Structures are given as C-alpha cells and as structure tokens.
Amino acid sequence: MAAPAELFCWEGDWGLPSVSTDCLVVLAYAQFAGAPLKLRRTSSPWRSPSGCLPALRTEQRETLSRPADIIIHLRKQKYNADFDLSAKEGADSLAFISLMEEKLVPALIYAFWIEPKNYVDVTRRWYAEHMPFPLNFFMPGRMQRQQLEKLRLLRGDETLEAGDELEKELFRDAAECMNLLSQRLGSHKFFFGDSPSSLDAYVFGHLAPVLKSRLPNSKLQQHLKTLDNLSGFCCNILLLYFPRDGRDASSQKTAPQPDGGADFDHVPHKRRKQFLSALVALGAMLSYALLTGMVSIQHVQQGALEDEPAHLQPLGEHEDEGDG
Amino acid sequence: MSLAAEAFVSQMAAAEPWPENATLYQPLKEDQILLSDCASSLAVQAYLRMCGLPVQVVCRANAEYMSPSGKIPFIHVGNQVVSELGPIVQFTRAKGHSLSDGLDDVQRAEMKAYMELVNNMLLTAELYIQWCDDATAAEISRPRYGSPYSWPLGSILAYQKKWEVRRKMNAIGWGGKSLEQVYEDVSQCCQALSQRLGTQPYFFNKQPTELDALVFGHLFTILTTRLTSSELAERIKSFSNLLSFCRRIEQTYFEDRSS
Numbered sequence: 001m002a003a004p005a006e007l008f009c010w011e012g013d014w015g016l017p018s019v020s021t022d023c024l025v026v027l028a029y030a031q032f033a034g035a036p037l038k039l040r041r042t043s044s045p046w047r048s049p050s051g052c053l054p055a056l057r058t059e060q061r062e063t064l065s066r067p068a069d070i071i072i073h074l075r076k077q078k079y080n081a082d083f084d085l086s087a088k089e090g091a092d093s094l095a096f097i098s099l100m101e102e103k104l105v106p107a108l109i110y111a112f113w114i115e116p117k118n119y120v121d122v123t124r125r126w127y128a129e130h131m132p133f134p135l136n137f138f139m140p141g142r143m144q145r146q147q148l149e150k151l152r153l154l155r156g157d158e159t160l161e162a163g164d165e166l167e168k169e170l171f172r173d174a175a176e177c178m179n180l181l182s183q184r185l186g187s188h189k190f191f192f193g194d195s196p197s198s199l200d201a202y203v204f205g206h207l208a209p210v211l212k213s214r215l216p217n218s219k220l221q222q223h224l225k226t227l228d229n230l231s232g233f234c235c236n237i238l239l240l241y242f243p244r245d246g247r248d249a250s251s252q253k254t255a256p257q258p259d260g261g262a263d264f265d266h267v268p269h270k271r272r273k274q275f276l277s278a279l280v281a282l283g284a285m286l287s288y289a290l291l292t293g294m295v296s297i298q299h300v301q302q303g304a305l306e307d308e309p310a311h312l313q314p315l316g317e318h319e320d321e322g323d324g
Numbered sequence: 325m326s327l328a329a330e331a332f333v334s335q336m337a338a339a340e341p342w343p344e345n346a347t348l349y350q351p352l353k354e355d356q357i358l359l360s361d362c363a364s365s366l367a368v369q370a371y372l373r374m375c376g377l378p379v380q381v382v383c384r385a386n387a388e389y390m391s392p393s394g395k396i397p398f399i400h401v402g403n404q405v406v407s408e409l410g411p412i413v414q415f416t417r418a419k420g421h422s423l424s425d426g427l428d429d430v431q432r433a434e435m436k437a438y439m440e441l442v443n444n445m446l447l448t449a450e451l452y453i454q455w456c457d458d459a460t461a462a463e464i465s466r467p468r469y470g471s472p473y474s475w476p477l478g479s480i481l482a483y484q485k486k487w488e489v490r491r492k493m494n495a496i497g498w499g500g501k502s503l504e505q506v507y508e509d510v511s512q513c514c515q516a517l518s519q520r521l522g523t524q525p526y527f528f529n530k531q532p533t534e535l536d537a538l539v540f541g542h543l544f545t546i547l548t549t550r551l552t553s554s555e556l557a558e559r560i561k562s563f564s565n566l567l568s569f570c571r572r573i574e575q576t577y578f579e580d581r582s583s
Binding site: 066087088090091092094095096098099101102103149150153154156176179180181183184186 | 395434
C-alpha cells in the first residue's frame with residue numbers, strides 16, 4: 001500500500017460527523033468495517049478530487065464518489081461489515097436500501113432543499129457559512145437547483161414546486177418507510193444480529209440528519225421521535241461509533257446559543273475577505289480612473305520635463321476634438 | 325393524484341362493488357409498447373387476476389397521455405381512473421380486495437421493501453437498457469415509441485423521452501454505469517429475489533401477494549421479449565426457482581382463462 005486511502009467528506013455539525021447523508025453512510029460503513037481511512041473533512045467540494053462529496057481516493061489513485069461504489073471498494077479490500085450475513089439477510093438489506101431510496105430520499109430532498117423556510121433558514125445558511133469565499137455565493141444555490149432537478153426527475157413532474165400537497169404526499173411516504181423500518185428493527189440493537197452491517201449504515205445515514213438537524217418545519221423529525229426504537233438506534237450508533245462528534249455537539253451546544261445575536265461578527269477567513277474586498281475596490285477605482293481620461297496625465301508626465309504649458313495645450317485641443 | 329382526491333376516491337370506492345366493465349389501458353401491444361411499460365402492465369393484470377377481479381385490456385396509442393400520472397398502465401373502474409400498481413393496490417383494498425391482509429407487520433414491511441427493490445433495480449435497469457444503450461434505443465425503443473405518429477412528431481417525441489430518461493439516470497447516479505454494470509445489478513437483484521423465494525411457491529408461502537404480481541410482471545416480460553441482445557434474459561435464466569415461479573403463475577392465472 002503506497003498511500004492510505006483518503007476519504008473526503010462534508011464537515012460535521014449538529015452533533016453528527018458529517019451533515020450529508022451520503023457522507024454519513026460511507027463514514028458509518030467504514031467505522032463498522034474498521035477500515036483505516038484517512039479522513040479529510042472539508043467544506044469545499046472543490047477540494048475533493050472528483051468535485052463532489054463524498055469521494056474516496058484509493059491507494060491506486062482512483063477516485064470513487066457513489067456511496068455504493070465506495071462500499072463495494074472497501075468490501076473488496078476485505079473491510080466487510082456484511083461478512084456474517086446469510087444470503088437471505090443480504091437480500092433483505094438490498095430490499096430495504098431500495099425502499100429508502102424510493103420512499104425516504106425524495107422526502108429528505110424536499111425537507112432539506114425545497115421546503116422554502118428550511119432551505120433559507122438552515123440549509124443555505126449552513127452551507128454559505130461553511131464554504132470558503134467565492135463558493136459560498138453560488139454553490140448553495142447551485143446545489144439546490146441540482147436537488148430540485150433530481151426531485152423533479154424522480155417524481156416525473158417537470159414543473160414540480162414546493163407546496164402543501166407535495167409535502168404531504170412525500171412525508172406520508174417517508175413516514176410509512178420509517179414505520180416499516182421500525183417494524184423490521186423491532187427491539188433489536190441492529191438490523192441483523194449483534195453487529196452493524198451496511199443496512200445499518202444506510203439507515204443511520206438517512207435518519208440521523210433528520211433526528212439531529214433543527215429545521216423550522218420538522219414534521220419528519222417529529223414522526224421519527226415517535227418511533228422510539230429507530231431514534232434510539234441512531235443515537236446508539238452515534239454514541240458507539242462517533243463518540244467524539246457527540247461530545248463536540250454537547251460542548252458546541254452551549255457555545256453558539258448565547259452569542260446567537262452576535263452571529264454576524266463571526267466570519268470565517270475574515271482577514272482574507274477584508275484583503276480581497278480592498279483589492280476589488282482598488283481595482284475598480286483604478287479602472288474608473290483609466291477609463292475617464294486620466295490616461296492623458298500619463299502623457300503629460302512623459303513630456304513634463306520639457307515644457308508643461310506647451311504640451312498641455314495641444315492635449316486640451318485634442319480633448320475638444322474628441323468631444324466635438 | 326392529490327391527497328384530497330385520493331381520500332375521496334377511497335371513500336367512493338368502498339361504497340361501490342367492482343363493476344363488470346372495468347378496463348385497463350396500455351399502449352399498442354404489437355408495435356408500440358416498450359419492455360418497461362409492458363412489464364408494469366402485466367404486473368397490474370397479474371395482480372387483478374390474483375384478486376379475481378375481471379378487467380378488459382384495451383390498447384390505445386395515446387395511453388401514456390390519457391393516464392393521470394403519465395405512467396402506464398391505468399385502470400378505469402366505474403367513474404374512477406387509477407394509475408400504477410401501488411395506487412391500484414390501495415384502490416382495490418378500499419373495495420375490500422386485498423392479498424396482503426394475512427401478513428404480519430414484519431412481513432408487510434419486507435414485502436414493501438422487496439417491491440421497491442424491483443422498482444429501484446429491475447425497472448431502472450429496463451429503462452436504462454431501453455434508452456441509454458444506443459443499439460437498443462436506435463433499433464427498438466425509438467422506432468416503436470414514435471410509431472403511432474407521422475414523421476417529424478414521432479422522432480421528436482422519442483428523442484424527448486430518451487433525453488428525459490437519460491437526465492433521470494444522471495440524477496440517480498446511473499449515468500456513469502456501463503451496460504455490463506447494469507446487467508450485474510440485474511443479477512444482484514435476481515439473486516436477492518431468488519434467495520427470498522427459496523423453495524416456496526410464492527414469496528410469502530402459499531398465498532400470492534402484490535409482490536408476486538410485480539416480480540412476475542417484470543421477469544416474465546424480460547424472458548419473453550426479444551431485445552438486441554439476449555443478455556438480460558440470460559441473467560434471469562440462471563435462477564431456476566424464479567423461472568419455475570414465473571411458469572407457476574402463468575399456468576395458474578393466465579392459461580386456464582384463455583383456454
């Protein structure tokens with residue numbers, strides 16, 4: 001092994017190791033399987049070798065981006081969390097993962113990206129605050145358009161917009177999916193036996209953001225909290241496999257709330273932003289000066305050593321000609 | 325269908341019994357229908373036959389545009405129109421016909437999960453092969469899809485459909501897959517179904533459920549449809565219990581009626 005595999009993920013928040021569902025799935029699977037990955041948490045998709053997150057750069061310098069591909073790659077490297085599953089349990093995992101992709105994913109897209117209040121107050125704000133300078137202006141909007149496009153294609157409706165009816169329909173499907181998962185989990189600690197498998201990683205990745213985020217429209221969260229075994233399952237995995245992030249959250253929880261009003265004072269990369277804005281202002285002033293006849297002064301300065309008035313006059317005439 | 329309308333429909337449905345003149349609409353069977361639509365249509369027909377509900381199959385060139393959700397097939401019962409298997413199952417349940425009442429909670433959860441597995445992998449793979457494999461799209465899908473319309477319109481509609489499906493594939497992360505990977509996914513899906521079925525006659529023992537109808541619809545259509553390459557059917561043929569499962573349903577629900 002030349003260099004260890006590197007995993008690029010979105011930064012964590014809300015007491016989660018990462019805010020993105022796909023990243024959480026991969027992180028959880030890697031933890032379950034004990035894969036030694038060099039974790040790079042970033043808040044800029046441009047830092048990742050594939051331009052999107054999550055991304056795994058393997059020992060052979062290949063780049064994988066889909067969670068399913070990453071899990072297959074880890075499995076080939078003998079980091080297999082599904083080793084103990086019987087063939088039927090493997091089939092069940094595949095079926096429940098499909099169930100989540102069909103029923104839960106559209107509702108998650110809606111809750112985090114399409115629902116206007118959630119998007120403006122939480123999702124866009126989070127990404128805009130965490131991304132570095134030029135990206136934070138256009139990336140959140142671009143990500144939202146991609147998600148909207150995805151939801152439209154999934155639903156087969158070209159003109160789909162946020163609305164009560166769509167929300168009810170999506171959340172009803174999602175609630176049903178959570179109920180089915182809860183029934184399947186029963187009173188067990190994990191879905192199959194005593195150790196977590198890839199299905200546990202998928203369920204955790206999809207439900208933990210719902211449970212931990214603080215969205216203004218939190219219908220999904222309210223429903224999830226009524227399913228004790230499922231919300232307990234997520235907290236349990238957080239405690240067992242991501243103890244550090246859980247502790248970070250509790251220490252952070254006390255920090256941001258008192259200075260909630262002074263949020264505007266806290267700007268990441270403050271120095272760089274100040275420097276850049278000064279640079280932009282200077283550039284604007286200079287170009288304005290160059291465009292509005294200040295060029296002539298340079299000519300004057302060239303000839304200034306010889307005879308100033310003699311040179312100024314023809315220049316003045318020149319300007320008159322230009323005006324006329 | 326909106327939720328209010330759905331609630332209304334299920335109330336109305338409970339009041340009226342299943343009429344004799346129920347109709348199922350699908351595209352023209354000989355020249356137009358494509359693999360994925362044919363599979364969905366057969367799944368609904370199998371489901372209704374399992375419930376013992378008579379339905380007359382009608383082929384219309386514009387079935388896709390008649391359907392309330394734009395998807396095939398849809399049924400016209402009394403004065404209601406319902407499309408796709410999921411809503412149709414709910415609709416028949418409201419009328420008192422259900423195949424899955426005997427299941428417990430965990431079994432019902434598993435049944436729903438496996439139905440989504442079929443939709444998520446088999447149906448997506450069918451769409452991929454139809455529209456994203458260039459040979460199949462050019463030789464089969466585009467000419468058949470546009471066949472009822474005259475020259476420029478037929479190709480325009482076919483290309484529109486093709487782009488729509490390709491955009492969808494990109495959105496769900498299938499855009500970068502090769503044909504070989506898609507076949508591999510189909511094998512994986514069939515492997516899971518085969519494991520689940522085991523030696524039982526139906527997925528949940530003696531009684532067929534909507535899952536059996538859905539699996540039968542897709543597998544039987546893939547096995548009996550000729551494409552540019554027979555690879556897809558070959559992948560299914562390696563699972564003998566799925567083959568005998570298809571034969572069993574065909575004999576029980578389709579042959580005795582036609583004879």
